[in-house]
Amino acid sequence: MDLKLLDVEPSEAERVVVDLFTGMGRDQLLPALHAVNDRVGWISQGALNHICRVLHVPPAEAYGVASFYSLFSLSERPAKVVHVCVDLACQVNGAKSLCDRLTSELGPAGARSGWLRSPCLGVCEKAPAALAFQAGEVAKEQLLAPTTAGEVIAVAAAGPSHVDGGRAEVPQAGAAGLRLLKRVGVVDPESLDDYRAAGGYAALRTALHLGPSGVIREVTDAKLVGRGGAAFPTGRKWDATARQPVRPHYLVCNADESEPGTFKDRVLMEGDPFAVIESMTIAAFAAGCSRGYLYLRGEYPRALHLLRNAIARARERNFLGDNIMGHEGFSFDIEIRRGAGAYICGEETAIFNSIEGFRGEPRSKPPFPVESGLFGKPTVVNNVETLVNVPVILTEGCEAYTRVGTSGSTGPKLFCLSGNVSRPGVYEVPFGTTLGELLDLAGGVPPGRELRAVLLGGAAGGFVRPDELDLPLTLEDARAAGTTLGSGVVLVLDDTADLGAFLLRIAAFFRDESCGQCVPCRIGTVRQEEAMARLVGRRPLTTSAEDLQLLKEVGQVMRDSSICGLGQTAWNAIESALYRLGYAEEAAS
Amino acid sequence: MTIVEIGLPKRLVELTLDGEPVRVLEGATILDACTAQGKSIPTLCYGDTLKPANACRVCMVEVEGSRTLVPSCSRKVEPGMVVKTDSERTNHSRKLVLELLGSATDLSTTPHVDEWMSACGADPSRFGPPAPPSADRDDRHPGEHEEPDGQTAATVRQPTKVDNPLYVRDLSKCILCYKCVDACGDQWQNTFAISVAGRGFDSRISTEFSAPLPESACVYCGNCIEVCPTGALSFKREHDKREDGTWDEEAQTRTTTICTFCGVGCNLTLHVQDNEIVKVTSPHESTVTHGNLCIKGRFGWQHVQNR
Numbered sequence: 001m002d003l004k005l006l007d008v009e010p011s012e013a014e015r016v017v018v019d020l021f022t023g024m025g026r027d028q029l030l031p032a033l034h035a036v037n038d039r040v041g042w043i044s045q046g047a048l049n050h051i052c053r054v055l056h057v058p059p060a061e062a063y064g065v066a067s068f069y070s071l072f073s074l075s076e077r078p079a080k081v082v083h084v085c086v087d088l089a090c091q092v093n094g095a096k097s098l099c100d101r102l103t104s105e106l107g108p109a110g111a112r113s114g115w116l117r118s119p120c121l122g123v124c125e126k127a128p129a130a131l132a133f134q135a136g137e138v139a140k141e142q143l144l145a146p147t148t149a150g151e152v153i154a155v156a157a158a159g160p161s162h163v164d165g166g167r168a169e170v171p172q173a174g175a176a177g178l179r180l181l182k183r184v185g186v187v188d189p190e191s192l193d194d195y196r197a198a199g200g201y202a203a204l205r206t207a208l209h210l211g212p213s214g215v216i217r218e219v220t221d222a223k224l225v226g227r228g229g230a231a232f233p234t235g236r237k238w239d240a241t242a243r244q245p246v247r248p249h250y251l252v253c254n255a256d257e258s259e260p261g262t263f264k265d266r267v268l269m270e271g272d273p274f275a276v277i278e279s280m281t282i283a284a285f286a287a288g289c290s291r292g293y294l295y296l297r298g299e300y301p302r303a304l305h306l307l308r309n310a311i312a313r314a315r316e317r318n319f320l321g322d323n324i325m326g327h328e329g330f331s332f333d334i335e336i337r338r339g340a341g342a343y344i345c346g347e348e349t350a351i352f353n354s355i356e357g358f359r360g361e362p363r364s365k366p367p368f369p370v371e372s373g374l375f376g377k378p379t380v381v382n383n384v385e386t387l388v389n390v391p392v393i394l395t396e397g398c399e400a401y402t403r404v405g406t407s408g409s410t411g412p413k414l415f416c417l418s419g420n421v422s423r424p425g426v427y428e429v430p431f432g433t434t435l436g437e438l439l440d441l442a443g444g445v446p447p448g449r450e451l452r453a454v455l456l457g458g459a460a461g462g463f464v465r466p467d468e469l470d471l472p473l474t475l476e477d478a479r480a481a482g483t484t485l486g487s488g489v490v491l492v493l494d495d496t497a498d499l500g501a502f503l504l505r506i507a508a509f510f511r512d513e514s515c516g517q518c519v520p521c522r523i524g525t526v527r528q529e530e531a532m533a534r535l536v537g538r539r540p541l542t543t544s545a546e547d548l549q550l551l552k553e554v555g556q557v558m559r560d561s562s563i564c565g566l567g568q569t570a571w572n573a574i575e576s577a578l579y580r581l582g583y584a585e586e587a588a589s
Numbered sequence: 590m591t592i593v594e595i596g597l598p599k600r601l602v603e604l605t606l607d608g609e610p611v612r613v614l615e616g617a618t619i620l621d622a623c624t625a626q627g628k629s630i631p632t633l634c635y636g637d638t639l640k641p642a643n644a645c646r647v648c649m650v651e652v653e654g655s656r657t658l659v660p661s662c663s664r665k666v667e668p669g670m671v672v673k674t675d676s677e678r679t680n681h682s683r684k685l686v687l688e689l690l691g692s693a694t695d696l697s698t699t700p701h702v703d704e705w706m707s708a709c710g711a712d713p714s715r716f717g718p719p720a721p722p723s724a725d726r727d728d729r730h731p732g733e734h735e736e737p738d739g740q741t742a743a744t745v746r747q748p749t750k751v752d753n754p755l756y757v758r759d760l761s762k763c764i765l766c767y768k769c770v771d772a773c774g775d776q777w778q779n780t781f782a783i784s785v786a787g788r789g790f791d792s793r794i795s796t797e798f799s800a801p802l803p804e805s806a807c808v809y810c811g812n813c814i815e816v817c818p819t820g821a822l823s824f825k826r827e828h829d830k831r832e833d834g835t836w837d838e839e840a841q842t843r844t845t846t847i848c849t850f851c852g853v854g855c856n857l858t859l860h861v862q863d864n865e866i867v868k869v870t871s872p873h874e875s876t877v878t879h880g881n882l883c884i885k886g887r888f889g890w891q892h893v894q895n896r
Contacts, residue, residue: 003806004782004805004806006797006798006800006804045797045798048797048798058774058781058782058784058806059797059806060781060782060783060784060786060795060796060797060805060806061774061781061784062797063784063786063795063796063797063798064784064785064786064795067731067786067787067788067795068731068786068787068788069731070730070731070732070733070788073730074798075728116733117733119732341731341732342731342732342788359785364641364643364660364663504736508734508736511734511789511790512731512732512733512734512789513732513789514788514789514790515788515789515792516765516785516787516788516789516790516791516792517644517765517792518643518644518645518646519644519645519646519647519686519689519690519764520646520682520685520686520689522765522789522790522792523689523690523692523693523790524685524689525789525790526693526737526743526790527689527692527716527742529737529739530716530717530737530739530742530743531739532739533736533737533738533739534738534739534740537738537739539738539739539740541715541717541739541740546715550715550716553681553685554685554689556681556682556685557681557682557685557686557689559657560649560657560658560678560681560682561646561649561657561658561682561685561686562646562657563643563644563646568657
């Protein structure tokens with residue numbers, strides 16, 4: 001293919017960082033864009049041209065990819081910028097007044113005024129949050145959480161002062177009986193020795209002893225299902241991949257956690273990064289994968305730093321590489337891929353396109369990933385929390401594991417508590433704990449306030465009412481109650497929360513994050529937001545009843561005919577607010 | 590001697606289509622099965638010379654056991670499949686998809702769309718009056734948009750792009766079916782001059798940095814225009830004649846001949862109006878071109894009518 005490039009050259013700084021990719025291929029497009037963005041803060045025509053020259057990518061396609069991600073800018077902007085979260089948990093915790101002050105002191109949101117509105121940053125337990133970024137020879141990122149307008153203004157002027165953010169809130173840290181969180185907040189996340197002293201890599205040893213089919217049998221018998229939201233049986237996924245004669249097989253760890261209100265995977269990766277690496281290694285062994293990709297969302301600088309360290313330490317001690325732990329013929333290594341601000345890339349096939357250097361658009365299924373996934377090869381995609389359950393299963397045994405939880409939903413589950421709750425954070429409980437018990441664990445709503453509603457499962461989930469707190473948190477009970485646990489979001493709203501504004505944010509989120517590929521989602525999310533704006537603002541086109549009818553019809557076509565889960569669930573939370581919480585009557589009155 | 594590839598023998602697959610048992614060759618799509626039964630399913634992003642893009646969702650049908658509707662243009666038939674093309678769900682989906690498209694896009698030059706809309710009772714105007722055209726669609730940033738008040742319906746209306754003597758890009762008519770991108774890219778032309786850029790509702794077909802076509806990799810083969818289902822891409826000549834009201838398809842004859850420029854022997858179909866060539870296409874079923882041409886065959890015909 002002959003490339004025709006625009007007649008523009010890169011700056012010296014841009015050339016130097018892009019030249020490091022010489023000899024590499026299309027799948028390095030996203031890393032190369034990151035390299036330029038980290039160095040100069042935006043992607044100029046000259047820089048994109050040079051990337052295309054080095055990686056041999058047509059410039060129109062590279063432009064299509066770069067313009068897909070919200071963390072990249074294709075027009076000039078200053079090296080310093082603060083991303084201020086305006087998403088669900090932060091909105092409940094004062095993001096609006098924070099943004100109002102920033103608008104009056106720095107000017108309206110935009111790169112020129114040094115701050116941008118951002119979707120969920122995944123630090124909902126410390127809302128309101130902001131992430132400061134500064135490009136340079138060493139790019140700096142600093143998480144501000146919880147933050148204030150004063151702090152954002154100061155950091156917007158001075159730039160981030162250190163590389164990563166503070167520790168996560170894990171209220172249960174160190175408590176007895178924890179399985180998934182047992183090392184979080186207890187061991188040094190940078191030390192492989194600490195990890196091993198706390199039981200690390202015992203499970204991989206067991207796995208190598210059991211053999212691939214033995215591991216799959218244990219995971220299948222433990223009835224482990226995916227924790228990313230879809231609850232697909234993990235053992236079945238691994239088995240179907242392992243049986244594919246085509247080689248190589250790939251493993252993708254989906255750490256693109258971007259569902260508003262979700263931060264459990266961040267807590268695991270920051271608190272126990274070696275467990276993620278060990279779990280991936282076990283999965284790779286079971287499904288016959290020689291290479292793993294850890295797709296990490298772009299807004300998690302601390303997790304990135306700790307995972308990079310964990311991979312390097314694991315390589316040094318032969319926990320990654322060739323003949324792992326002396327097991328002849330088992331070779332596996334992991335590459336971290338940073339996302340760049342696109343919720344859709346957490347969709348299990350969009351993640352492949354993103355890694356391969358294409359736009360993060362979901363693929364049509366069938367074929368399913370187990371048959372044709374990353375680079376067209378059989379691929380296992382698992383969420384971080386799902387994987388971290390595997391060492392628990394192998395060390396405790398599948399029988400002990402199935403005694404945790406209920407018969408239909410086995411094992412421990414992480415829930416992300418945020419919003420109007422006294423002690424927000426990630427909580428580990430067995431499946432079957434009731435919603436009320438979970439809220440009590442987190443201290444309930446702040447004193448003197450009344451519970452208004454709980455958003456379960458995130459923006460793609462649904463609301464439940466205060467009279468439904470006896471709902472046992474299991475997959476089967478949630479399904480029977482017409483709701484979902486999704487990715488484990490438990491976002492609490494009390495009587496001070498502005499439900500209308502909250503729903504508008506959900507609608508805006510889907511409009512922003514739709515990839516644009518299919519009509520029902522691309523246009524449906526726009527019409528949904530417009531109708532919600534009329535409903536909440538009490539300015540119907542004709543009558544509110546008409547707007548409610550439009551919402552229902554648009555919701556139905558998104559659910560029935562969208563390509564992927566984003567569009568299919570874009571109406572869930574709003575539908576449940578209208579009809580389960582009764583907002584429809586409130587708005588129509 | 591002509592060698593005809595007959596391939597491996599294929600089995601017949603039996604399925605139920607709207608209550609009737611039907612048998613079609615394995616590997617066929619549901620759309621193929623419908624066509625064989627004389628059922629007409631509307632399609633927009635489907636192209637007879639392209640791989641299915643699955644994007645427009647106009648052709649969705651119901652398959653028993655499937656949680657969502659499925660695109661008939663790409664889903665292959667399976668033994669025992671029970672397909673409904675005319676259920677409440679499929680009709681609702683078709684109506685809404687057409688309404689959504691019609692509310693955001695100018696479909697005035699999309700063939701058949703009026704019939705489809707009236708057949709299912711689609712009324713795109715119920716989402717509100719269309720918002721005025723915007724000139725900033727090429728510069729929108731993903732993940733950001735202005736908060737709507739809901740009093741108008743957002744559209745893709747924008748100024749028409751005329752930056753060269755051969756093509757017109759009227760992206761107010763673009764439904765993002767991906768066909769032009771696929772024809773320009775690895776499915777036919779391998780030029781890669783255009784791609785989908787941006788995200789969500791602000792996605793658009795674009796060159797790098799929205800550069801004018803003459804600065805891009807475009808080679809003016811016209812193959813993108815050939816596959817465009819809505820008239821968003823058109824030949825400048827056709828566009829101008831439509832503008833001044835002299836485009837008259839009824840009065841045009843079509844004559845298929847062979848291109849005289851090189852030895853490949855591409856089939857050309859000359860569209861002639863008032864004894865003047867107004868457009869050149871190529872038959873999709875031609876095994877040489879599959880509907881594709883190069884700039885010479887497509888546009889190099891002025892000498893024919895030098896009088």
